[in-house]
Amino acid sequence: MIDKVNQMTISELSEGLRTREFSAEELTRHSLQMIEQKEPELNAFITVTAERAIEDAKAADKRLATKAETNPLLGIPGALKDNVCTKGIRTTCASKTLENFVPPYSATVADRLADAGMVLLGKVNMDEFAMGQTSETSYFGATKNPRNTNRVPGGSSGGSAAAVAGDEAVFAIGSDTGGSILQPSAFCGVIGLRPSYGLVSRNGIVAFASSLDQAGPITRTVKDNALVLNAIAGHDPRDTTSLHVREPDYTVGITDGVKGLTFGLPTEFFGEGLAESIKDAVLDVAKKLESLGATIKEVSLPSLKFALPAYVLISSAEASSNLARFDGIHYGYRAEGAESLDDVYVKTRSEGFGAEVKRRLMLGTFALSSGYYDAYYKKAQQIRTLIGSEFKRVFASVSMLIAPVAPVTAWPLGQSITDPVQLYLNDIYTVPIGMAGLPALSLPVAKDEDGLPIGLQLIGNRFQERLLYRAGVSIEEVTR
Amino acid sequence: MSDYEAVIGLEVHIELHTKRKIFCFCEIKEDPAPNTQTCEVCTSMPGTLPVMNREVVEFAVKAGLAVGGTINHMSQMDRKNYFYPDLPKAYQISQNEHPIVSGGKVDIETEAGQKTIRLTRIHMEEDAGKLVHIEGEGTLVDCNRAGVPLIEIVSEPDIRSAEEAIAFLKKLRAIMVYTGITLARMQEGEMRCDVNLSVRKKGDKTLGTRTEMKNINSFAFVGKAIEGEFKRQVDVLEAGGTIIQETRRFDDKTGQSTSMRTKEDADDYRYFPDPDLVPIRLEDKEIEALKSEIPELPDARKARYIKDFDISAYDAERLTDERDMADYFEKAAKATTAPKTIANILISDMPNLQKDHPLPDPVKLAELADLQADGEINSSTAKKVLSALLETGVSPRQYVAEHDLLQINDEATLLPFVLEVLKERASVAEDYKAGKKKALQSLIGMVMQKTKGRANPVLIRTLLEDRLK
Numbered sequence: 001m002i003d004k005v006n007q008m009t010i011s012e013l014s015e016g017l018r019t020r021e022f023s024a025e026e027l028t029r030h031s032l033q034m035i036e037q038k039e040p041e042l043n044a045f046i047t048v049t050a051e052r053a054i055e056d057a058k059a060a061d062k063r064l065a066t067k068a069e070t071n072p073l074l075g076i077p078g079a080l081k082d083n084v085c086t087k088g089i090r091t092t093c094a095s096k097t098l099e100n101f102v103p104p105y106s107a108t109v110a111d112r113l114a115d116a117g118m119v120l121l122g123k124v125n126m127d128e129f130a131m132g133q134t135s136e137t138s139y140f141g142a143t144k145n146p147r148n149t150n151r152v153p154g155g156s157s158g159g160s161a162a163a164v165a166g167d168e169a170v171f172a173i174g175s176d177t178g179g180s181i182l183q184p185s186a187f188c189g190v191i192g193l194r195p196s197y198g199l200v201s202r203n204g205i206v207a208f209a210s211s212l213d214q215a216g217p218i219t220r221t222v223k224d225n226a227l228v229l230n231a232i233a234g235h236d237p238r239d240t241t242s243l244h245v246r247e248p249d250y251t252v253g254i255t256d257g258v259k260g261l262t263f264g265l266p267t268e269f270f271g272e273g274l275a276e277s278i279k280d281a282v283l284d285v286a287k288k289l290e291s292l293g294a295t296i297k298e299v300s301l302p303s304l305k306f307a308l309p310a311y312v313l314i315s316s317a318e319a320s321s322n323l324a325r326f327d328g329i330h331y332g333y334r335a336e337g338a339e340s341l342d343d344v345y346v347k348t349r350s351e352g353f354g355a356e357v358k359r360r361l362m363l364g365t366f367a368l369s370s371g372y373y374d375a376y377y378k379k380a381q382q383i384r385t386l387i388g389s390e391f392k393r394v395f396a397s398v399s400m401l402i403a404p405v406a407p408v409t410a411w412p413l414g415q416s417i418t419d420p421v422q423l424y425l426n427d428i429y430t431v432p433i434g435m436a437g438l439p440a441l442s443l444p445v446a447k448d449e450d451g452l453p454i455g456l457q458l459i460g461n462r463f464q465e466r467l468l469y470r471a472g473v474s475i476e477e478v479t480r
Numbered sequence: 481m482s483d484y485e486a487v488i489g490l491e492v493h494i495e496l497h498t499k500r501k502i503f504c505f506c507e508i509k510e511d512p513a514p515n516t517q518t519c520e521v522c523t524s525m526p527g528t529l530p531v532m533n534r535e536v537v538e539f540a541v542k543a544g545l546a547v548g549g550t551i552n553h554m555s556q557m558d559r560k561n562y563f564y565p566d567l568p569k570a571y572q573i574s575q576n577e578h579p580i581v582s583g584g585k586v587d588i589e590t591e592a593g594q595k596t597i598r599l600t601r602i603h604m605e606e607d608a609g610k611l612v613h614i615e616g617e618g619t620l621v622d623c624n625r626a627g628v629p630l631i632e633i634v635s636e637p638d639i640r641s642a643e644e645a646i647a648f649l650k651k652l653r654a655i656m657v658y659t660g661i662t663l664a665r666m667q668e669g670e671m672r673c674d675v676n677l678s679v680r681k682k683g684d685k686t687l688g689t690r691t692e693m694k695n696i697n698s699f700a701f702v703g704k705a706i707e708g709e710f711k712r713q714v715d716v717l718e719a720g721g722t723i724i725q726e727t728r729r730f731d732d733k734t735g736q737s738t739s740m741r742t743k744e745d746a747d748d749y750r751y752f753p754d755p756d757l758v759p760i761r762l763e764d765k766e767i768e769a770l771k772s773e774i775p776e777l778p779d780a781r782k783a784r785y786i787k788d789f790d791i792s793a794y795d796a797e798r799l800t801d802e803r804d805m806a807d808y809f810e811k812a813a814k815a816t817t818a819p820k821t822i823a824n825i826l827i828s829d830m831p832n833l834q835k836d837h838p839l840p841d842p843v844k845l846a847e848l849a850d851l852q853a854d855g856e857i858n859s860s861t862a863k864k865v866l867s868a869l870l871e872t873g874v875s876p877r878q879y880v881a882e883h884d885l886l887q888i889n890d891e892a893t894l895l896p897f898v899l900e901v902l903k904e905r906a907s908v909a910e911d912y913k914a915g916k917k918k919a920l921q922s923l924i925g926m927v928m929q930k931t932k933g934r935a936n937p938v939l940i941r942t943l944l945e946d947r948l949k
Contacts, residue, residue, distance in 0.1 A: 085527045098526065105520045107527060206526040211755035239529050240758055318755060321559050324570030325524050329621065345563055368750035377752060
């Protein structure tokens with residue numbers, strides 16, 4: 001039985017735990033074995049918390065023995081992106097700056113999962129401070145794509161997607177600012193949800209761009225995803241941007257099918273630069289949905305062409321302020337041999353941050369500077385408002401949008417790291433979602449000519465996660 | 481010098497006396513040991529988020545209402561970005577574009593009469609931590625103050641002198657303390673002030689280049705800083721120089737200010753709305769409710785004192801500076817027929833005498849005022865009795881009786897003393913007769929001495945003058 005757990009869903013695993021087919025400890029030891037076996041090649045983890053995992057599993061087994069607890073995550077081994085603070089466990093953000101930073105508190109997401117009974121396997125790799133598309137900017141080395149280890153896993157939540165795709169973890173938590181859950185999920189062929197802004201608490205998730213960041217689940221199946229969201233969603237008094245809007249259960253109605261739903265195909269997501277194989281795969285799914293009784297409708301969001309530059313300005317500006325605290329004074333890395341206070345700052349930050357982070361911090365600092373604020377930051381915010389209202393208009397006539405996640409599939413390791421602008425352009429289909437605070441579900445629907453996963457995304461109106469899962473389950477069925 | 485006038489605007493930081501810090505749940509205590517009044521939020525650990533303390537918003541609204549400002553129904557917290565070791569986030573959460581209060585005014589009373597100082601705005605912000613320099617250890621950071629709530633009150637450049645600036649600060653402090661939102665203890669740094677000052681020729685309409693002096697923490701130093709900077713700027717201009725826009729550091733030991741940094745190397749704070757905090761919305765209903773909690777303020781009291789107790793506007797202003805003093809005055813004034821005398825005692829006599837003693841029972845002070853106002857004791861006896869009252873709390877009437885201090889008001893008792901002095905000091909009397917008017921004062925003093933200070937001085941004068949005609 002334990003040999004088959006790699007193919008099992010959370011519901012099935014939970015059932016297995018409850019019927020004592022296997023214990024949480026056995027399941028956890030299996031995951032740790034998978035990690036031991038695969039890590040030398042994948043490098044999905046920054047820190048494996050093996051001891052903690054066994055402790056968690058033993059505790060879960062005790063709870064399972066009482067039979068009173070029904071939480072489906074009880075005893076399920078998962079992993080957290082290394083920007084989710086964990087009390088007593090180092091949280092590095094894949095940066096030299098925080099190489100030895102051990103938080104004195106845990107993120108709300110981590111606490112909620114622990115309460116649900118998750119077994120923590122460890123902290124997974126990412127682009128440094130979540131800035132990147134490939135997970136190659138990590139101070140702890142690049143993560144490789146389990147579907148093809150010559151390829152990138154995507155980013156920034158590359159470790160989260162790879163840990164799930166590589167069967168190391170049953171699920172993982174990622175974070176998304178401009179596509180950091182959606183794109184690696186597509187590249188690794190797993191299910192990733194970027195929740196609506198305000199659905200999941202940001203408390204304890206080291207900020208990249210506060211107005212865009214959202215944590216979300218990466219899983220093997222759509223229903224698994226809904227089960228993890230059940231554990232983490234909901235208002236948190238420690239994050240005043242989190243709202244009282246959660247659904248009691250995100251799995252309710254997810255098998256209702258797509259009949260009667262209207263899917264919008266946004267013209268702007270199918271333009272120049274999109275690989276033919278991806279375009280065909282997405283349109284093929286649309287056709288299948290139509291045959292299941294859904295309506296497909298072409299829609300347009302003309303302002304989307306401004307989304308990427310506006311996103312780069314806003315996210316970099318917020319990052320320049322959010323990351324200012326890493327100055328070598330209070331915690332984290334401090335450079336040796338500084339001769340003055342300014343020197344401490346300059347040396348620490350020059351040595352502590354990688355090139356991509358520094359590029360964005362400089363860009364963001366410039367965008368907020370006196371004399372440039374109106375032309376850059378303020379203008380970008382106006383564009384953001386415009387994009388939000390265009391989505392709102394579109395959602396008056398469609399249930400959700402159906403679109404590609406990225407214009408290409410996972411590219412070879414080491415290929416893109418030298419051309420940041422080209423790299424940023426790969427985010428064009430995902431940045432508008434964060435800019436409008438919308439939810440999106442990324443799911444694999446086909447393979448390209450190289451056998452690499454092709455991702456499709458469903459973009460919903462705010463807090464319509466349940467509708468996305470419902471369509472997601474149908475797509476899972478027709479693409480299986 | 482007299483051709484010039486100073487144009488002064490003040491930025492006043494006042495610590496709000498809330499139970500907890502502005503963005504976390506740390507309780508604010510008196511004198512905590514270093515870094516014991518902290519948590520992951522106010523030490524700005526990665527991943528932490530600020531949560532607005534609603535009590536801070538309410539206090540800021542009350543501050544705005546107390547000075548007649550407009551409470552903005554929507555305001556926003558902004559980030560002010562700069563690096564300094566006492567600022568753990570490397571940005572301060574403050575308000576820039578949308579402060580909680582716009583406008584308002586403070587009426588001040590100076591020797592020259594009443595004047596209105598307009599306010600630009602009031603905004604909320606967090607305090608930074610504190611750097612502690614320890615010999616041998618270097619510089620350490622204490623984050624206890626980080627996240628302590630402040631309001632910054634910004635005045636229009638309506639102030640023209642050190643006297644006006646001090647009157648403004650005293651009045652502003654009084655209003656805020658009355659409102660119950662702050663203790664504003666200057667020695668604790670709970671009220672601090674930045675001075676913006678420029679000079680111009682009297683009658684000029686345009687403003688000169690201004691300088692800013694930061695973080696001055698006493699009324700006296702504000703006065704010194706203004707006088708010094710005014711003189712410095714006038715001297716520069718008179719010598720044909722120009723004023724450079726700069727931030728200056730006032731040294732309270734030397735009373736001088738020195739240049740800290742000029743505009744060219746000034747910080748660019750890169751303000752932008754804090755995405756971690758949602759805009760602050762206030763309904764009229766809520767504002768009205770807060771308004772109803774504001775007690776009678778200094779100006780209202782002042783007007784009442786002038787009307788009810790017939791004291792001068794200047795005295796009434798002094799008496800209402802401190803809420804404790806005003807409360808005390810009222811109690812005493814209501815127990816006497818001579819509130820004016822109470823006012824005089826409190827303003828002129830008490831400050832010199834009352835250093836180490838608490839204020840006496842107001843009813844006993846009223847008794848003393850009655851004795852003095854009714855002419856039962858003279859003013860010098862009154863001072864003696866006041867000292868005794870402060871030291872022992874004795875009843876003034878009893879003390880006067882026991883020490884035989886009643887004023888001698890009848891001619892029959894006093895005349896022998898007068899005649900005695902005239903006899904003993906015939907030469908002085910002659911001087912007076914010869915036109916040396918000052919000599920009379922000396923004779924009065926001698927009579928007073930003989931009566932051990934009990935004589936009615938007016939009566940002595942009359943008697944002496946009669947005899948020396």
